[in-house]
Amino acid sequence: MLHTAQLILPILAALLFLWCAGCCVLGTLRPAALRPLPPGDTPPRWTWGHAAAVCLVIALVWQGIFWTAALVRYPDLDPVAALQAQYFGNTDARHYVDLAQYGYGAGEEFPEQYLMIVFFPLFPALLRLLNPFGILNWYVLALGVQVPLFAAAGANLYLLLAGRFGHRRARWALAFAVLGPGCQFFFAPMTESLFLLLSTAYVLLLERRRWALCGLAGMLAALTRAPGGLLCGLAMIWLLGRAICRKRGDGAGAVLAVAGPPLGLGLYFALNWAVYGNPTQYAIYQKDHWDQGMGLFTETIRYHLHYLARWWNSDPAAAVYVCAAALGIIFLVLVLLALTARRLPPHYLGYALAYFALTAGATWAISLPRYFSACFLFPVLPAVLLRKDSSRGVALVVWAGLGAVYALQYFTHGPIY
Secondary structure, three states: OHHHHHHHHHHHHHHHHHHHHHHHHHHHHOHHHOOOOOOOOOOOOOOHHHHHHHHHHHHHHHHHHHHHHHHHHOOOOOHHHHHHHHHOOOOOHHHHHHHHHHOOOOOOOOOOHHHHHHOOOHHHHHHHHHOOOOOOOHHHHHHHOHHHHHHHHHHHHHHHHHHHHOHHHHHHHHHHHHHOOOHHHHOOOOOHHHHHHHHHHHHHHHHOOOHHHHHHHHHHHHOOOHHHHHHHHHHHHHHHHHHHOOOOOOOOOHHHHHHHHHHHHHHHHHHHHHHHOOOOHHHHHHHHHHOOOOOOHHHHHHHHHHHHHHHHHHOHHHHHHHHHHHHHHHHHHHHHHHHHHHHOOHHHHHHHHHHHHHHHOOOOOOOHHHHHHOOOOHHHHHHHHOOOHHHHHHHHHHHHHHHHHHHHHHHOOOOOO
């Protein structure tokens, strides 16, 4: 049974991916081949400020949940100590705080400092910028800064999706984004909100042909997380589609937009070189210490199936929340993309496929719900696929239920990373 699944499921995933890739190529070269979105939606109704206010309230509610969980779980500790014990013990969050305080290097200001080059520099740099003299508590700052970051990111997400898919679908997308498995990382001391803010800003500025600002947003996105470098591909697909449709007005300034994300990656490689004399030192540490490297998502499916069977009796929590969660989110994303591929803008679809291939192709991908949460396209897919609000509501209830179970494991220090 296991061997059959390890053969069939990767093939199925590859076929779904190839179908989506074909739709992306066809939609770029022959835009008329795309199906129009179903009627019945409305143009954007919220301003950026209105959307930011809604997302600010959502973020404050989630932050209240975060603080409450810490105080309930550690009632004998003071609030800051409870916060540290709850959110900085078993995830990468503590590494960003360490980097903000001490920076990169091979010293021993904190444990395994030499390994921390694997973490991209923008989030710790932001914390340092907001707390240059170390007056504020670093742990409170790392958590609290997520509120304005998500408010801005959510507003960008609404404007981006509402402009393409309509007001109602964009609102549903926000609901799917903040209630599903992995959504809690938007409000945790991690990089999801910052990356969503910068990647959506990049696409908004690109489509408005604000080339210099677009390039800057792309550079910063690539300094936040590795998928930020993929934004240049999104820009190239968009520009190619416009050229085929003979739309004018792009000019040489578009080079700035395309060059921004590779420049950000180049600066990260330069950081590696400056600290260690090797521009790809991060890859060595990732492979040696976390067994992470570039791979194929089909192999990810195979090894998660293997560990799912292996851990089912010995470590059921890891089997469910690491392996089953990874397999479930891989096929959910692929199925949704396949069913909506001909209704999506090719540059959105191409970016989503590249994002999927990069993140799901890691050789030890144990946090896929978190990784996928930061791709701006994924939350709107159910709203595009489902025509009626009643169907969307049922899907959201199921999704929120899964998100609640996943978040509960996170708050109780289950295998959620």
